[in-house]
Amino acid sequence: MKLKNINICERMEHYIVAGLSIALIDKGQINMTAGFGVLEAGTTNIVNSNSIFNACSISKFVTSMLVMKLTEQGVFDLDEDVNNRLSSWKVPENEFTQKNKVTLRRLLSHQSGVTDPDGSFAELNFTQGFPVMVDLLEGRTPYCNVPINVMYEPGSDFQYSDAGFCIIQLLIEDSFGKPFYEVMNEHIFEPLNLKNSSFPQTISKARREDFSCGHKNGKIVNVKYPIYPYPAASGLWTTPSDLAILVIEFMRSLRGESEIGLSASMAKEMINPQGCKAWTGLGVFLDGSKHEIEISSLGWGVGFQCMMVAYPYLETGAVIMTNTDLGVHQLKSIIGEVYNSLIFFNI
Known part of the structure; x- marks a missing residue:
């Protein structure tokens, strides 16, 4: 795994990107990390391998790894009606749930029938504080002011949904009687020594030395x-190196060598086409086929864009994170140029 024919600093200047960090995976190991630019425009706080970025929706990949481990342990069943285990809130029953129920498999593959109301799931407003998940799902917060319901028959269509992952979060919290981040720390972050990964509710001045600011149009947001x-849906802050370690753990799982106890069969289930869309796995998106299958996860939020991509059977991959929102799809900007310059394998 290596980069070819790209001057990242020059392309950052072209796109007006403040900072970029990358980790490359080859032969099932991190073989390169690099940082470019600064954490905050107008400062000399340079990006390095410990610089922490907002992963946004790549959080869903991390959440999916947790769900698969808990399923491996028998805590969950991917095909069970989630209402059987939810206790503090239930998915409302209606005409769409008569034949097919909302399950973890359908939530992880965005085919549960749950959709996101317009204007929902914005960034935290500090004057309003963190929403209680039950209040959010019942439409009692400004982050989602419409109750979450099943809007089409589960399994019949794909609708990308943050609300679906909020249901997964609540299911985990109801099952363990503790906050989601504690379960994640215990089962994923601590076993893999992911010291730069967290779900912060605030970033205090004392912690900001390694955290990137968000940017757009050359200015701080x-x-x-x-x-x-x-x-569970989009709250993760992390480094490319930490995400690369998780990708490597997934590759190890496919070989039957997991450090967190994920079997090869459970790992393969994550990258099997799910339901009505051949390009949807469990918490990841799919391209290619068989042993050249590509998995990916994208993150895009206020001031940040990032991408995780891997060929798990070939044990190569890359995590690219930026602290700049360029207003276009990742593959149409600097992340796409870096992706296109990667040599994943020799054909």
Whole structure:
């Protein structure tokens, strides 16, 4: 795994990107990390391998790894009606749930029938504070002011949904009687020694040395450190190196060598086409086929864009994170140029 024919600093200047960090995976190991630019425009706080970025929706990949481990342990069943285990809130029953129920498999693959209301799931407003997840799902918060319901028959269509992952978060919290981040720390972050990964509710001045500010159009966004108060869906702050370690753990799982206890069969289930869309796995998106299958996860929020991509059977991959929102899809900007310059494998 290596980069070819790209001057990242020059392309950052072209796109007006403040900072970029990358980790490359080859032969199932991190073989390169690099940082470019600064954490905050107008300063000399340079990006390095310990610089922490807002992962936004790549959080869903991390959440999916947790769900698969808990399923492996028998805590969950991917195909069970989630209402059987939810206790503090229930998915409302209606005409769409008569034949097919909302399950973890359908939530992880965005085919549960749950959709996001317009204007919902914005970044944290510090004057309003973190929403209680039950209140959010019942439409009693400004982050989602419409009750979450099943809007089409589960399994019949794909609708990308943050609300679906909020249901997963609540299911985990109801099952363990503790906050989502504690379960994640215990089962994923601590076993893999992911010291730079967290779901912060605030980023205090004492912690800001390694945290990136968000940028757009060359300027810092209004809130320097935008936080999404939906940890399972989009709340993760991390480094490319930590995410690369998790990708490597997934590759190890496929070989039957997991450090967190994820079997090869459970790992393969994550990258099997799910339901009505062949390009949807469990918490990841799919391209290619068989042993050249590509998995990916994208993050895009206020002031940040990032991408995780891997060929798990070939044991190569990359995590690219930036502290700049360029207003276009990742593959149409600097992340796309870096991705296109990667040599994942020799054909």
